[in-house]
Amino acid sequence: MAKIIPKVDYDEHGDVLYVTFGIGEPSYCEEVDDFLLLELGMFSNLPTGFQLIGFKEKIKRIGIKNARIKIEGEIKVRIRKQGEPSRIKKVISDREKTVKKALKELTQKQLIKV
Helix, strand or coil, rough: CCCCCCCEECCCCCCEEEEECCCCEEEEECCCHHHCEEEEECCCEEEEEEEECHHHHHHHHHHHEEEEHHHHHHHHHHHHHCCCCCHHHHHHHHHHHHHHHHHEEEEEECCCCC
């Protein structure tokens, strides 16, 4: 499996954070709740990224750690639904690392305070 390099984009006007895992698979969005949209691959149905709506306001309320836990939890659920048992652990691990990298990048850019 190729190394996943996240692409992080923040739309300040709309207060939306876009994180793409850099997999290259065409994707569609599925609404998890009013904060999280999960991007899923059209062929694999595995997570390819996510969008956080009302990002700064929500992070102020719930904190970055709780947001990361929520995102990673949703990613695990989706992967377990689709993956074969032998590759589930690797895919989950790769996606979790990508979420952490993306949120770390935001902290370094000072978009969020930890």
